[in-house]
Amino acid sequence: MRRQKFELFLPLFFIVLTPQLLHADKHADNKRAEDLDAQYKTAMSKHDIEQATNYICDAAKLDPKKYEKKCAGAQKYAADQLLAYDGLIGTGKFEMDHKDYAGAVRDLSKIYFGPHRDEAQHILQEATYLLAHPQEIVDSTQALNAARLAYDRGDLAAAATSAKAVRVNTLQPAAQQILTNVRIYEETIQLGDSYMQSKNYAAAQQKYKFAMVIAANGPGNPAGKLQQITTLMAASNQSAQPPAEDKATAKNEKKPEPQTAADTALKIKTALAEAHAAESKQDTQAALSAFEQVLALNPRQPDALAGKQKILDNAQKAPQELESDLTAGIRSYYQSQFAEANDKISLYLNAGGTRRKGVAYFYLGATFATETLFSAPQSTEEQTLRQRALQQFQHAKCERYRPIERLLSPKVLAIWNASTC
Helix, strand or coil, X not given: CHHHHHHHHHHHHHHHHHHHHHHHHHHHHHHHHHHHHHHHHHHHHCCCHHHHHHHHHHHHHHCHHHHHHHHHHHHHHHHHHHHHHHHHHHHHHHHHHCCCHHHHHHHHCCCCCCCCHHHHHHHHHHHHHHXXXXXXXXXXXXXXHHHHHHHHCCXXXXXXXXXXXXXXXXXXXXXXXXXXXXXXXHHHHHHHHHHHHCCCHHHHHHHHHHHHHHCCCCCCCHHHHHHHHHHHHHHHHHHCCCCHHHHHHHHHCCCCCCCCHHHHXXXXXXXHHHHHHHHHCCXXXXXHHHHHHHHHHCCCCHHHHXXXXXXXXXXXXXXXXXXXXXXXXXXXXXXXXXXXXHHHHHHHHHCCCCCCHHHHHHHHHHHHHHHHHHCCCCCHHHXXXXXXXXXXXXXXXXXXXXXXXXXXXXXXXXXXXXXXX
C-alpha cells in the first residue's frame, strides 16, 4: 500500500521540481552572459576588438533579447575598423618610404587586429627604433650613397665596404643588391681567369662578357682580356684551317644523323632511373639534376614534374646553404639561364629562406619579366609570364625591397613599376 502511494506522488514531485531546475539553468545562463559582457567591456578598453566581438556575440547566444543588438553593433564596428586598417597600412608604408617615421608610428599604432596587424607591428618597431636613433639613419644613408658612387666608378671593393656599413633595415635591400652584384662579379672574373689559364677561350669569353654586364668598368680589366681572347681565338682558327683537299673530304663526310624519338625515350628513361636512385639515397641535389635533364628533353614529362615539385616542396636546408642557392639563382639570371634561375630561387623560397626574401622575389620576377622578351607579343605565353612577374614583384615590394633602378633593363623596370603591394 505504501509503495503504491509513493508511485502515485512521484510524477507530482517531478512536475514541481522541473520548473525549479529550468529556473536554475536560466539563472546560470544569465550569469554567464553577464560575465561575457564584462569581458567584452574589458577587451574593448584594451582595443582588442576582435576578442571583444567574440565575447558579446557569445553572450547573445545565451540571452538574445538583451545582447543580440549589441553583438550586431560590435560586428559592424569591427568590419568598419578593418576597412580603415586597409588605408592605415598603406599610409604607414608610404610614410616609412618617405622617412616620416613619426607619422608611421602614429598611423600604424592604430591597427589593433586583423590581417595587417603583424605587418604593422613589424614596421612599427622599425619606425620606433629609427626615431630613437636618428644618427643611424644619417650614417646608413651616407654609407649607401658612398656604396653607389663607388660602384658606378668601378671600385667594387669600396662599394662592398660601404654597403656593409648600412644598418637601417629600410636601406638593406639596396645594400644587399650591391653586395650580391660585387660577389657575383668577383666570382665570374675568377672563373674567367681560370678558363684563360686552361686555354678554354670560349668559356673565358662568356665569363668576361657577363662580368661587364654587372659592372662595365669593374676591376680585373675584363674588356682588355676580351680583346686578348679575340686575338688568340683568331690566331687559333687561322692555324686550324685544313688544306683544300681536306676541306673537300670534310664536305663529303656524312653529317651525324638526327636524334630519333627512341633515343629521346631511352635518355628520359635512364635519367628518371637515376633520379629515383638518387632519391632513395636522399641525394636531393642529384635527383633534382636528373629530373631537370628529363624536363630539358620533355618539359611536360609528368614523373619529372612531380618529382621536381616534391623535392622543392620538401626541401629543408641550412640557412647558409639556402643563401648559396639564392646567389646561384641570381648568377643564373644574369647569365640568361632562366630555367636554372627559376629553380634555384624557387628552392630558396620554398625551402624556408627568409633573410633575403625580398631579393628572391625580385629576381624571380625579373626572370619571368625577361622571358617575355622571347615570347610573341600579346601571346598567351607572354601574358602568363608578365602576370607571374607582377606577382613576384608585388611580393618583393611588400617585403619592402627596392632595386637600384638604373641597373635594370627597360622591360624589367616597366613591369616592376606596374606592380603594387
